[in-house]
Amino acid sequence: MSRICFVACTSSGTVAYSQVVMPGAYRRPIGATGPAAITTLRQVTRAMRGSDWEGVRLHVVTGKGGTGKTTVAAALAIALANGGRRTLLVEVEGRQGIAGLFDSPPLPYQERRVALAPDGGEVMALAIDPEAALLEYLELFYRAGRAGKMLDRIGAIDFATTIAPGLRDVLLTGKAYEATNRRQAGVPVYDAVVMDAPPTGRITRFLNVNSEVAGLARVGPIRNQADAIMRLIGSPQTAVHLVTVLEEMPVQETTDGVAQLEAAGLQVGGIVVNMVRTSPLRAREIDAAARGGLDVEQVAAGLTAVGLPEGSARGLLAEARRHALRVQLERAERRSLAGLARPTYELPLVHGGIDLGALYELSARLTAGGAA
Amino acid sequence: MSAAGPSGHPPLGPTLDLGGLIGDRRIRTVVCCGAGGVGKTTTAAALALHAAERGRNVVVLTIDPARRLAQSMGLTELDNTPRRVPGVDQRAGGSLDAMMLDMKRTFDEIVLAHADEARAQAILDNPFYQSLSSSFAGTQEYMAMEKLGQLRAQADRTGQWDLIVVDTPPSRSALDFLDAPKRLGSFLDGRLIKILLAPAKAGGRAYLRVLNTGFSMVTGALTRVLGAQVLKDVQTFVAAFDTLFGGFRERAESTYRLLKAPGTSFLVVAIPERDALREASYFTERLAEEGMPLGGLVLNRVHATDAPEISPERALAAAEQLEATGAHRLTAELLRLHADRERLIARERHLAERFTAAHPKVGVVEVVARPGDVHDLDGLRDLARDLAWGSASDNAPGAADTRR
Known part of the structure; x- marks a missing residue:
């Protein structure tokens, strides 16, 4: 019941910190494949039992390149928004993969609605840009408006976000952290944040911002920020899901990735087996x-x-x-x-490219499987 | 079916004669490019093995080979040195050496070669250098190019190799490989670096004048956010690195020239998927702009048909007919599988034809999808049969029957 309550609150509230743009002209495509109706007994049982990830607020989706990580993250964001909730889908690699997937123009550094979930839920999306995040951070904590612009002009922001060890990752995860914890009138603005994260080979290092910034800052504001992020990422509120296909190298990388995540004390979520024939x-x-x-x-x-x-x-x-x-x-x-003994969800191979209809279909599969 | 390629279909465009390409002794460097995940490493390894077994002395530079493939090529340690690959047929007088790129080590070696010991150590210990050498986007591409330059120089000096086959890093965009040296160069030439160096240099006064007020604000802001230690590290790094800048640019530029020189051939590798072919298209256009020689397109993981005489529509109709009678269930299922396969092939060809329509003169060779990954030299030889399809000497009658 509490969930229904805060959804009602947030949907009427305004969101501060980052500008939220709600395009009024959003159209749900006519004839798009909606979510499959819950029909089988197993699905009904699932629906009653709820999600395997109750209590998780930050879903990190990783996977080897080419396994459909971005697609799965998007489908999960829709599934989690199901039933009148609001989720934020973030990307961190500057690829504009989300925009491509939802067939929208490139995402600015602004939260925008990219899809409506069934029953009135909504999926917002944000492409996190480390340079914009650093400027925002400077502005927020130091009111460094002029200095920030000066830094940007001489290339300091580029320099800092490019080679300062770990700074880039702290800024990227930091923004996701901020969105996850953002509250409006006492209730979370987002019911869940889904991150289209770097590939399996880099995920542990990416998330382990604490050790990342060790070489950069032993004390000081960056350090404090990293500690706060780490508390969220290391908590049961965060789960790292791994996407794979049934091929040798991706499965090997998944196995390695699970071991590395566990060794780093991070919560491994589910395994999503994509493109199953x-x-x-x-x-x-x-x-x-x-x-x-x-x-x-x-x-x-x-x-x-x-x-x-x-x-x-x-x-x-x-x-x-x-x-x-x-x-x-x-x-x-x-x-x-x-x-690996992890909850596993299989998604079918979609022929002819992923469109919004296919995303709804995949999200329905994730829901039916218990991933959301 | 005599005109058919290894997939059992008519060729897509002009056939790429890879056997001829690597048999041509004037070709001394082959660079395999393409988006990530299209099989560049395996293609480079198969081609290198094929060339070695046809008499060339080959070294192949791989970036990130699958573990079992690396082991089968004797690449058990990452020591940045080419090693002889065991099990290569040397009857034609050729040989194959292979190495895996160690990006950080290659960078370290450049530093050690260009700075005196104390300065080199200061650079190697600096956290900013460590970050730049291990995670700067583009370092891997730059180091791959640097290593190629080194191998080329070694080959010219010792004559131990007459063909270098290079795999390129698994970046999202194939263009990253060509852009990385410039990106690193412009980054190291950045204004911030000049400003940070300014106080240490007499000639920096002009910068100081312009930025007199700005500079203290900048350093002030950096210090507040990052802490004083960080700023000091940056300045140490930049000062120590300054002496290397010129050398870096020069090396990058000379390797870039090498790529344009006669004797180099680029192969664009793709799979029949939209994104991979789009990357292949960008890369093809870019090579033309740069005046770099394109050998052709290797289209990996193409699905093959073994019953091209039955159209998917006919197969489905027949399957339904059989299912209605309840007899011949197995035949009906095989017909359905065939229809699925033909439809997949039609989609793949449609995508590939867009590429060939845009680049009608680019030679294409198709490599049929194998059920699993390649793990050993025999697997590479098997791939090479498809790769060398366009060369008459290798396309012996009956070759089609031996493939999987």
Whole structure:
């Protein structure tokens, strides 16, 4: 009940600190695939049980490049906004991946609404720019308006955010921290913040801002800021989700990433297995197809029955073998992932590119699976 | 089907004759570029192995190979030195050395080579240097180029290699590789660095005059935010590094010239996906602008058909017909798989054709998607068969039957 209450409050409040722009002309695309209705018993049970990540307010989404990290982060932000809540989707790598995904112009350093979730929830998005974040920080804590502009003009901001060890990461995570903790009239402005984070190979270092800034500042304001961020990131309010596909290198990186995150004392969230393909063949047929043991005569007879050349049977079996080898490999990777013993969510391969409709569909899958 | 490429489809554009390219002894450097995650490293390794087994003395510079592939190439330690790859067929008189780039070490070595010992140590210990050398966006690209320059010089000096194959860092944009040296250069030439150096230099007076009021405000603000120690570190770093700047720029520029010189060939690597092909397109245009020689496009992970005579529509209709009768369930399923595959191939070709329409003269070679990753030399040889498809000598009859 408390959730319903504060949503009502925040949606009428104004948001300070960063300007929030609400484009009035937002249209929900006609004919977009809405969230799948809750139909199966399992989904109903899930809906009653709620999310696997109750109490988590900062969701960090990482993954090897090419696994669809940004897509999953966006789908999760929609899923978490479901039911009249408000979430913020942030990106930190200056790629404008979110804008591309939602087919909107490049995001400025401003929180903008990019999507409506079912039942009136809304997803805001922000591309965090370290230079803008540093200027904002200087302004906020030092009222360093003129000096800040001067610093910017001579390239100091560029210099500081580019090579000052760890400063860039502190600024990026710091902004996400600020958004997560931001309150309006005593209630959080965002029910959850979802971060499209750097890839698995860099995530632990990125989040471990404490040790990052150790070389930079042993005392002082940056240090204090880093300590505050670390308290949030190390708390049960933060979960780091890893996105992978069923291929060898991404799964290996996921395994390594989980170990590194755990060693750093960070809370590992769920594993999102993205772009999963299904096979019409039965397990027994997969194994036979892989070793070339399917009966060519039988397939040829089938082809003849529908007037296709029986000679095509060999080609079909060759294709079945390629398919089966791939499925077997995926099975092995799935077993490796199961060994991690983390909540796992599978998302189907979406053909023909991700659009808003596909994001809704994927978010519904995440909800049904218990990720949100 | 004689006109078909390794995917079983008609070629997309003019066929890229990679076998011919690496057989041409005038070609001494091959650079594999492309967006991250398209198989650059594997392509570079397969091509290098192929060249070595056809008689060339090759060194391949890899950036971040998959663990098992690295092991199979004898790359067990990251020591920044090329090592002989065991298991290479040397009957044609060739050889293969391989190395993995150690970005920080390459940077450290430049510092050590250009500064006296005390100064070098001061730089190496400085936290700003450590950050620049390990995490500056572009350092990896710059160091890859630096290493290429070093290998080129070593090859010219000792004659131990007649072909260098280079993999490029897994950046999002293929252009990063070409832009990194300039970016690092302009960064090190930045005004802040000049201002920070100004007090230490007689010639800095002009800057001081202009920024007399500004400077104290700037240092004041920096000190308040970062602390006095940090500002001191920056100044130490900048002062110590100053002597190296000239050397850095010069080296970057000479390596850049090397890339334009005859004897260098770029290969753009992509997969049949929108973003990867868009990057490939940008890169192709950029190479043309820079007057850098493009060998062609390697299109990895293309899906192949083994029954091109059955259209997806026909396959689906037949599957439905069989399902209605309840007989031949397996055949129906295989027909559905075939229809899915043909549709995927049609999407892939549609994307690839956009590239070839924009760049009709760029040669293309397709590499069929393997079910798993490549782990060993045999896997690389298997890939090389597709890579060298366009060269008549390698495209022997029956080659298609041996591929997976």
